[in-house]
Amino acid sequence: MAFDTTGLGQAPSGTHYRPISEHGLIGDLHTAALVATDGTIDWYCCPRFDAPSVFGSILDAARGGSFELAAEIPTRTRQFYFPDTNVLITRFFATDGVAEIQDFMPVADGPVEGARHRLIRRVLCVRGALPFRARVAPRFGYGAERHTAHLEGHVAVFRSPSLALALTATAPLESDGVDVWSHFKLLEGESHVFALDQIGDDVPPRSCPRAEAQAEAEATVRFWRHWLAGSRYHGRWREMVNRSALVLKLLTYAPTGAIVAAPTTSLPEQVGGERNWDYRYVWVRDAAFCVYALLRLGFTSEAEAFIGFLCDRMRGSAPTGPLQIMYGIDGRSELPEYELTHLEGHLGSAPVRVGNAATGQLQLDIYGAMIDSVYLYDKWGRPISSADWEEIGAVADWLCEHWDQPDEGIWETRSGRRNFVYSRLMCWVALERAMRMAARRGLPADLPRWRESRDAIYRQIMRRGWSAERSAFVQSLDDGELDASLLMMPMARFIAPTDPKWLSTLDALTGDLVSDSLVYRYNPAASPDGLRGSEGTFSICSFWYVEALARAGRLEDARLAFEKMLTYANHLGLFAEEIGPTGEQLGNFPQAFTHLSLISAAFNLDRALG
Incomplete structure (x- = not known):
């Protein structure tokens, strides 16, 4: 797209870049x-x-x-x-x-x-x-x-x-x-x-x-306070949790109930680098985790609206399966990615991208996030409808045929498909939660087939997702690299949080990917992702780390790590996607994924501390 300055006026006075966190x-x-x-x-x-x-x-x-x-x-x-x-x-x-x-x-x-x-x-x-x-x-x-x-x-x-x-x-x-x-x-x-x-x-x-402006201000204050009064969190970190809840609500598109991953595009994961993405869409994974956070706080109407959005998407199909990994806020499936070459990018971080080519990726973990959110809504909110159950059953049947294949994984790598352990883990979650719903409500299901696939996934992870050499679960089958997404293993109830294999994995992750409570997703040098440059620590992983420590009974470590993470929030309590080497915020801002993981970590750490 060419840029023509004719008729666009002069640059505003004092043009400079304010830090993302400001x-x-x-x-x-x-x-x-x-x-x-x-x-x-x-x-x-x-x-x-x-x-x-x-x-x-x-x-x-x-x-x-x-x-x-x-x-x-x-x-x-x-x-x-x-x-x-x-x-x-x-x-x-x-x-x-x-x-x-x-x-x-x-x-x-x-x-x-x-x-x-x-x-x-x-x-x-x-x-x-x-x-x-x-x-x-x-x-x-x-x-x-x-x-x-x-x-x-x-x-x-x-x-x-x-x-x-x-x-x-x-x-x-x-x-x-x-x-x-x-x-x-x-x-x-x-x-x-x-x-x-x-x-x-x-x-x-x-x-x-x-006078009207004052009245509108007062009405807007009443709206947000009335909404926040529905929160049932009264723990130690109420102010931060409330702010995170308000962020998640702000990122909700009211007409459809969709939740955007962030309201911005192309804020860099590395200043001057190419890791710049458009996050103004609905990731099934991110939004499904949002449902969990909102349900925990008592906001069932928001959860219901998004579950409706998800189930409507399941009634369609994608080239890679029953769902694609993301949608437009209106439910559209086409999100073509292109570059705005006339914009220089934040602090010169080009390219500036609109749309997202990851739409066409296969990411099998989304089915676990989606069915888990439906399971929790069915349990804590309202029972899902018979039509929605038909769609859930169809997804479970599809997974029985397709779980054992490589994909691009949770981190949307652009270096080709691999057998990511996290993707297998979430396929296990999808089938296990579907079986729970069927058993609890007496719903029709091909339980023998689902059970066979569920158990096959479990055995594969235990045999090929475990590295005896690293004494840890690893990023890919028969691999030796670590990945912070595996912090979800005990939270997904795949393994006990005090299981020796898990504690050994937690120690390995701490040694390789944790820097003063901040957690890197993986090591791109050892596990190439198809992109140049590096990135900061991933804030959702840092909050997952807090929760993993708490569940493992390491409460002092968990509380210290949590308090340290809170110091990286900006002056308003907002978080971007990543934290840079000198504590600066990087990536799209504010990010739903980070704030929902903060809510979950605070909730579970509070409960563990008693």
Whole structure:
């Protein structure tokens, strides 16, 4: 895709890259925005998570587009969430005054107001006086579409071939036909409001007066607090668990119940490297684990919505089996991967990718994650329907024929298929949980066939997935390399957490893949994955490690490792996918996988500590 700068305006002032961790997340259960600690929105897709970006300066500081809002004099800033909500507050401290920005997206009900995907920014001066500047510089279509800005009083309308947005403000606006800006000074007690809406034939521009903005802020606070009140977690790490739950809810696409893996694309796993992927889709594995986390906390309606999404997907088929590994948030199966060559990538980390070619991979472990989530929902939520059971039975029958084959595995390697032990483990989980459901509810099933395959998988793992030389379960059959995914073995109830073979494996993983409580997925040098470069430690594996230690009875080690992991969260309690060598956050942000594993580790460590 060629990039034409004609008509796109100048780069916003002070273009630079803010660290991944220096952001908070807001959203309306359709899409989300990242707000940096300096008050800049530098990632926002409208009207959905997977739509092209409108603000994308996190991927290209000069050409991605942003919504700057900040004091015009040097200040210190601090950022926090209004307690127990997803309303984000960025505070500015200067000698002459203190002010704050309240950023939020109302969760609207009606079809017209809901279609606005309104993003509200309230600026309030709480002490003294501060001068402010705002600059709204959208770059539509990932920065590839030209647009115009038309100003009428306090309303600016941005139009591109694919999308129209309206900015309404109580402050005076200026424009050059492409961007819009404002300069204003606030005295103590004064405020201004900026509201950005998607508009169309049925959704005209609409102002957002100060009183309305305040009422919307109060309603949004009530929405999130009412939702969070449904949590039944009251353990030692309540604040972190609640924040993780709020993140998972923010990553939910309300129309279908789908849960995206992350709201971003192409944030690098290694700065300057090529390990940059689009995570704005629904991974069956990730979302199924989310069901477990949400059920643990008592959020059965979210679990029910996603189980419905999953079962609808099972009624189709994929070239690799009953399910493909991921889907669009609307359930679509085609997610073609291409590169945005006109964007330089975060800190020069190219390529920037949209779509995901891993869609066509065979990853057998997804069936274990999926059936386990259905099993838990059937047990803790509501009994699944007879039609859903028919689909589960068909998946189990298919696995009996196909479990014993190589695949790309949980880490989506691009170096060819292998006989990954984790994939075998989760095939065992799929059949074992299906058998449990059938037995508990007296459902029709080919139990002898399922049992035969289940036991064959168990014996294969024990014989060929165990390395006597390493005294450990290993990454692939008849292999000698370690893999952190095997931390799931006791959590999946495949092996007792105190079994000598498992304790020996835990020691081996600790020696080879753990660095001061942080866990690497595997060693790419010893086990090539088809990609250049290295990566950081994988945060979900670090939380799995905590849980494995706790289940093994090593409670002091588990608690210390957990507390250390919490120090790597950002200032708001958010986690990206990975942690870099100097403690920086890497990869797409925030990541559902990381936050759901935090919830699980906290829940089980609490229980073990008593």
